[in-house]
Amino acid sequence: MAEITIPAEPRTEFGKGAARRIRRADQVPAVLYGHGTDPVHVTLPGHALMLALKNSNALLSIEVGSESHLAIPKQVQRDPLKGFIEHADLLIVKRGEKVVVDVAIQLEGDAQPETLVVLENATVSLEVEATHIPEAVEVSIEGLEVGAQVLASDLSLPSGAALAVEEDLLVVNVTAAPTAADIEAELEEAEAEAGIERDEPEDAEGESTEGESEADAEGDTES
Structure with missing residues (x-):
C-alpha cells in the first residue's frame, strides 16, 4: 500500500472547547504514539484524513514541521450521526516492523444457484509488515455448493503475511437459500x-x- 502524506500542525490547546474550535476549522485533533516515544499531539486536515482513511489500514506519513512520522490508524472516533472524524489515534511504525491488523475479506465469483453465502467474519487478523498491509484478502466462492465452508486456513494470503487467528476460524459458510x-x-x-x-x-x-x-x-x- 502506498504511503499517504498528510501535513500536520502541532496541537497545544486541549479540552472540549479547543477540540470544537479545531473541528469548526475542518481540522481533526489527533495523537501519534508508539515505540516508547512521548505522544505527539497534532491537528490534521479533516478532508485529507477522511479520504486517507477510506481504507482502515492506510499507511500515513504525518509531516509535522521538519519531522515525518510513519503511522497507521489505531482508533478513529466518528460522529455517530454525521460520520465526520472527531479524533484519531495513530500508531507510529517503523519500516520492516510487523504489526497485527484486521484486513477485510472480499468475496469473488458466484456460488451455485439456490444457495445463501454467509460471510461469518468480514475481516481476518493478519501479521504483516507495516509498509505492506494488504487492502483486502480475496476469497473465491465461484461454484460453491450447499455445505461448503471456507476456513482461515483456506485463505490465500499475500506474500509475507501470516494468520493471527485460529486456523479453524469460519470465514464463509454456504447454506441453502431460504424459501x-x-x-x-x-x-x-x-x-x-x-x-x-x-x-x-x-x-x-x-x-x-x-x-x-x-x-x-x-x-x-x-x-
Missing part, C-alpha cells in the same frame, strides 16, 4: 416471541353475502 415458506415461518415465530398477534384476513365475499342476507331479512319484515 418463501421458511421466511414466513421465521416471521411468524418472531412475531409470536414479541407478543404480536396478526389480524385474521377477512373474506370480502363473505362480508358481501352477510350484508345481502341482512338486507333481505329487513325487506321481508317490512313487507
Whole structure:
C-alpha cells in the first residue's frame, strides 16, 4: 500500500472547547504514539484524513514541521450521526516492523444457484509488515455448493503475511437459500416471541353475502 502524506500542525490547546474550535476549522485533533516515544499531539486536515482513511489500514506519513512520522490508524472516533472524524489515534511504525491488523475479506465469483453465502467474519487478523498491509484478502466462492465452508486456513494470503487467528476460524459458510415458506415461518415465530398477534384476513365475499342476507331479512319484515 502506498504511503499517504498528510501535513500536520502541532496541537497545544486541549479540552472540549479547543477540540470544537479545531473541528469548526475542518481540522481533526489527533495523537501519534508508539515505540516508547512521548505522544505527539497534532491537528490534521479533516478532508485529507477522511479520504486517507477510506481504507482502515492506510499507511500515513504525518509531516509535522521538519519531522515525518510513519503511522497507521489505531482508533478513529466518528460522529455517530454525521460520520465526520472527531479524533484519531495513530500508531507510529517503523519500516520492516510487523504489526497485527484486521484486513477485510472480499468475496469473488458466484456460488451455485439456490444457495445463501454467509460471510461469518468480514475481516481476518493478519501479521504483516507495516509498509505492506494488504487492502483486502480475496476469497473465491465461484461454484460453491450447499455445505461448503471456507476456513482461515483456506485463505490465500499475500506474500509475507501470516494468520493471527485460529486456523479453524469460519470465514464463509454456504447454506441453502431460504424459501418463501421458511421466511414466513421465521416471521411468524418472531412475531409470536414479541407478543404480536396478526389480524385474521377477512373474506370480502363473505362480508358481501352477510350484508345481502341482512338486507333481505329487513325487506321481508317490512313487507
